[in-house]
Amino acid sequence: MESIRKLFNIGMGPSSSHTIGPNRAAKIFKKNSPTAHRFVAHLYGSLALTGKGHLTDKAIKLAFEPLKVKIVWHKNKFLKFHPNAMQFEALDKNGKLIRHNTFYSVGGGKIIHEKNNKKIEIESIYKYTTVKKILRHLNKHDKTFWQFVEDSEGEEIWIFLKQVWKIMKQNIKDGIHKEGYLPGGLKLARKAKTYYKKNFKHKAIKYNSNLFAYALSCPEESASGSIVVAAPTCGSCGVIPGVLYYMKEQNKYSDDEILKALATASVFGNLAKTNASISGAEVGCQGEIGVACAMAAAAACYLEGGNIYQIEYAAEIGLEHHLGLTCDPIGGLVQIPCIERNAMGASRALDAAAYALISDGHQKVSYDDILETMEITGHDLSKEYRETALGGLAKYMKNRINKEEN
Numbered sequence: 001m002e003s004i005r006k007l008f009n010i011g012m013g014p015s016s017s018h019t020i021g022p023n024r025a026a027k028i029f030k031k032n033s034p035t036a037h038r039f040v041a042h043l044y045g046s047l048a049l050t051g052k053g054h055l056t057d058k059a060i061k062l063a064f065e066p067l068k069v070k071i072v073w074h075k076n077k078f079l080k081f082h083p084n085a086m087q088f089e090a091l092d093k094n095g096k097l098i099r100h101n102t103f104y105s106v107g108g109g110k111i112i113h114e115k116n117n118k119k120i121e122i123e124s125i126y127k128y129t130t131v132k133k134i135l136r137h138l139n140k141h142d143k144t145f146w147q148f149v150e151d152s153e154g155e156e157i158w159i160f161l162k163q164v165w166k167i168m169k170q171n172i173k174d175g176i177h178k179e180g181y182l183p184g185g186l187k188l189a190r191k192a193k194t195y196y197k198k199n200f201k202h203k204a205i206k207y208n209s210n211l212f213a214y215a216l217s218c219p220e221e222s223a224s225g226s227i228v229v230a231a232p233t234c235g236s237c238g239v240i241p242g243v244l245y246y247m248k249e250q251n252k253y254s255d256d257e258i259l260k261a262l263a264t265a266s267v268f269g270n271l272a273k274t275n276a277s278i279s280g281a282e283v284g285c286q287g288e289i290g291v292a293c294a295m296a297a298a299a300a301c302y303l304e305g306g307n308i309y310q311i312e313y314a315a316e317i318g319l320e321h322h323l324g325l326t327c328d329p330i331g332g333l334v335q336i337p338c339i340e341r342n343a344m345g346a347s348r349a350l351d352a353a354a355y356a357l358i359s360d361g362h363q364k365v366s367y368d369d370i371l372e373t374m375e376i377t378g379h380d381l382s383k384e385y386r387e388t389a390l391g392g393l394a395k396y397m398k399n400r401i402n403k404e405e406n
């Protein structure tokens with residue numbers, strides 16, 4: 001598994017795979033093409049189908065500035081390796097091709113590029129890459145998940161996590177006070193402020209409306225193109241901060257405890273990234289909101305004193321009950337159902353943590369099992385339900401709006 005520095009990617013919203021990844025790929029290509037006068041960017045698959053709503057063109061143009069880039073949308077073509085593919089061409093002053101390269105934005109801001117048709121391998125710094133082996137190791141050495149992260153990454157990781165938490169908190173502080181509409185054609189009003197400090201009293205419901213406000217703030221900031229932390233993606237960036245900010249407010253946890261909770265969460269995000277996928281274009285929203293919920297559930301369970309088996313169980317529940325969740329964003333914008341889904345993911349994460357804490361932590365289905373299942377289920381989903389905006393809610397609402405307009 002790679003460093004968690006490559007899991008919690010910090011960058012421009014609204015989509016880690018459609019903005020952070022392409023922006024990063026374009027910057028690498030530009031740096032390696034010092035004699036280029038202009039560029040062409042060919043976008044394929046999901047990048048072509050939802051890239052306009054996801055601001056992919058803006059992210060690429062920013063990376064190539066001040067040089068010009070022509071964007072070519074190949075909406076009906078998917079490259080074999082991954083649905084988020086892009087090919088860049090560097091041209092000289094006469095328009096002659098100097099070099100070209102293919103990149104894949106594989107989720108959470110991570111990119112893989114092909115050089116001479118050879119895929120660049122990832123740098124693994126973790127000794128164990130299944131939860132079964134990690135649990136065995138932790139049990140033997142009487143350690144917990146955040147210690148596994150510290151042992152693998154070194155103590156400097158706390159400086160990085162401090163920065164992650166700082167941005168998450170800032171997104172919440174900014175988002176809960178803003179009003180108005182999000183960019184894009186949906187005319188979707190920001191909601192975080194309307195949920196903040198709302199009188200919300202219901203005997204059967206234990207959390208208050210601030211949980212929703214905090215979980216909504218980050219994806220609303222992301223949808224506006226702000227700098228956010230992909231956790232594990234921009235579309236799902238509100239679940240973990242929402243849960244942690246809310247728990248800190250309610251239970252007065254120290255920032256150090258929150259950082260340990262973030263490290264705990266990172267193990268489950270990293271396992272998902274390594275053994276399955278965190279890309280909506282590859283496996284649907286189960287890989288984004290589902291994984292974010294698993295990570296947040298593990299973090300919440302840790303904060304509430306869960307042992308390693310209960311923490312793993314919380315993560316497993318958080319993902320298991322998102323299996324099959326489709327990705328069908330209306331108009332190709334990361335807004336509906338995405339933003340609300342963060343609030344739902346946050347409340348479900350607290351439920352999953354509570355459920356696991358009541359148990360002895362032993363269950364039939366492990367987090368490893370659920371990741372394998374998610375991967376298979378994701379590939380079984382037809383491509384209409386994998387960030388193409390061609391099926392489900394996106395298709396239904398497009399038809400309904402068309403009918404209303406005619």
Ligand code: SF4
Binds near residue numbers: 285286334
């Ligand atoms: S539906 Fe889920 S996976 Fe798809 S863009 Fe929205 S948050 Fe991402």
